[in-house]
Amino acid sequence: MPTNDTELPDTGQLALEERHALRRVAGLSTELTDVTEVEYRQLRLERVVLVGVWTKGTLTEAENSLAELAALAETAGSQVLDGLIQRRKSPDPATFVGRGKVDELTEAVTASGADTVICDGELSPSQLRNLEAEIKVKVIDRTALILDIFAQHATSREGKAQVELAQLEYLVPRLRGWGETLSRQAGGRAGGAGGGVGLRGPGETKLETDRRRIRTRIAKLRRDIAKLRTVRDTKRSSRRRHSVPSVAIAGYTNAGKSSLLNRLTGAGVLVEDALFATLDPTTRRARTGDGRDYTLSDTVGFVSHLPHQLVDAFRSTLEEVADADLIVHVIDGSHPDPGAQVRAVREVLNDVGADAVPEVLVVNKIDRAGSEALLTLRTDWPDAVFVSAHTGEGVDKLRDVIEERLPRPAVPLLVCVPYVRGDLAARVRQRGQVRSIDHRGDGTVMDVLVDEALAAELAPFVIDTP
Template structure:
């Protein structure tokens, strides 16, 4: 189902110097026109975004979707940038909603200088939104932004259905996809931090308070007690749970730091794959290491970090880590909750910044990821920009990226194109942590020869009567051990 783009916009007549309203054919005074921005009528109009309806692929899906999936209408406020930027943002919200398991019925945007502080889209347009919701049979409205508790409550009262903002939607997706114990704890912590300021009651259920003097005025049965409202009780329980989760995550962080220290002590370089969600990071990890991690055409399919060992074409060993994908306006609750996981990026020697070449606006993905990298103090880590999905990319988009990012590498994790070029680029960008040694290792220290094969690059070996003559490039610590154990 395709929805035409409609707008109650005013425009300038190209054959006349005066401004006219196409709806009324009346002239507009000059002060109503605000230069290159849209006029007041257009800023306040809801604009339907074409192509946002989820199409049913098979008639047999109708019964399943009506039973299992929520039916949603998307709404966004366009404050800056072009119409294309606003529509791309709403299409991304559509992908998020479908990843969460919803059926998208309609999508609308309103042009405003800033979201309405009371109802997000303005009271009049909120009433129109309510009519659209009722006509389409939707049961949920999803807003392309983070709503304040007041906006959430007042918009629900007008549209008469559940209202969810972008942050809650992303948190819901994370909750569905987290698999490890640490991942689930991080998501729960983010959800609770989001929930605390938004606890609210309907009627008197959350505001009824116990307490007072026995037998005093205003007292009576059922009014004496700890003097705590239901709202306060829920907040106290949530804060207790938050404290427990933070203690658990602190313990998990210590374990990760110990593993990281062990890798550092062996002087194994670390490479991290970072990038926008659904850019193909896990596919790239599988191509480079054969890791066999989950690959799915869905947003946030990977939440639990994966670390695998890989080798450069010249034999050097390094670790390759897959990380959670980023997204525009990533909720700060998630950045804080996943900070311990994202520290893998800030401690890395090299970041492979993966970009989806088939996306209509990959430049915005680059900017969004770099913004998050700056938030976690990883902005100074060496970076290689890897444009993935080049087999599906528009040549004009690739040309734009080449001009913006000199030295980028174009690959297709699906077909394997460009992977050899990427492997050589990684080898050239890794820090030089090894030294060349030529030693005679006694046969009793075969473990050192094995470590040289595992941790370094063996150039030659020769078996003699006294031991193994080894020429290799190895980490500095192993070089010292080889020299101490050498014969003669």
């Protein structure tokens, strides 16, 4: 048993220790192991060179995007050696970057000893093949990198299923095999070169077989996710039935959402200075100053150019935000371009139908932001709440703002609840707003605002309507 002087680590600390204990090492990866005899994009990221195409916006925005790609690569466990940006009207349809930049990229890879090139964009299968043929090392894109990070960080059954579904949907059009050895059955006449006994058949290749197996697996994952979604919907319906308001904490990845949830509720969820540290939503109950209960949910972080496969796979999780009564939109005040992060988050919120939900902007990490940057942010977002989840500054004000913006019960009643119905009085305090209370001989007189369902339960005890 621990002594009084010993503090037990919370669940977040234990999860963080476990994650760091299983950090990526050379030769290990999160590749899909049930895809056989086909060259899947094996993500053994170790020493990488980054390359981006600057098609619009300012140079600063292009550099910020590449810096974010570097942070993603480091989160995946790789070492970033170099980064290149090319100015073009649009990516090259054959190789993503132009002919001259391909040569420069090849020289950078050779000089640095890199084993992987990561492109800041989603590559078509042909771009992927052409670049690898030119550079002679593995090439992956931003989407594959994000999927790999998600695969590392998912822990719940639903999270793992969603990530695997996104990986497989990304993989299907990019399957390619090991040259001519892929032909499993010759099909038709097999008497020519390479044919022979045992090779006659319908002509299905190993590639086609694996494609069929992947599609079968995708169908199963979709069924599994649909069942898990039913469980999630049931929980949400229960909260709605009991009129418990819900608050969703949303925002860009690594903006400090989990830290803020811990600060507001003492949840003890995993906190890590890394992108996509949180994939599995955490919901905790909180209480307003006047005794009303509500829930706070931490959600998966967003990122610019979030792969559409992930948006689709995580739709049931993201709908937690769409069904909320209030969104606490957390912004990293220390980021060089927080405005771009806000636009990226709102784009995803629009995709999942959460654009109509009331929003509270919260600028976090003010302890790490410069005074000039904070002044600019206060000018741009005068209604935002400025906090530091690390130091606790501004958190009490945020708690007050959340309480003010929560939906309030609509039915006013004056009731006398008998003392033997203490359970009903407790529910009134949890779900309604108590404006005044008085104790007399036959029960507790309460002037309250409650929802319609609770008003029906209180109907026998109504003594007057205010």
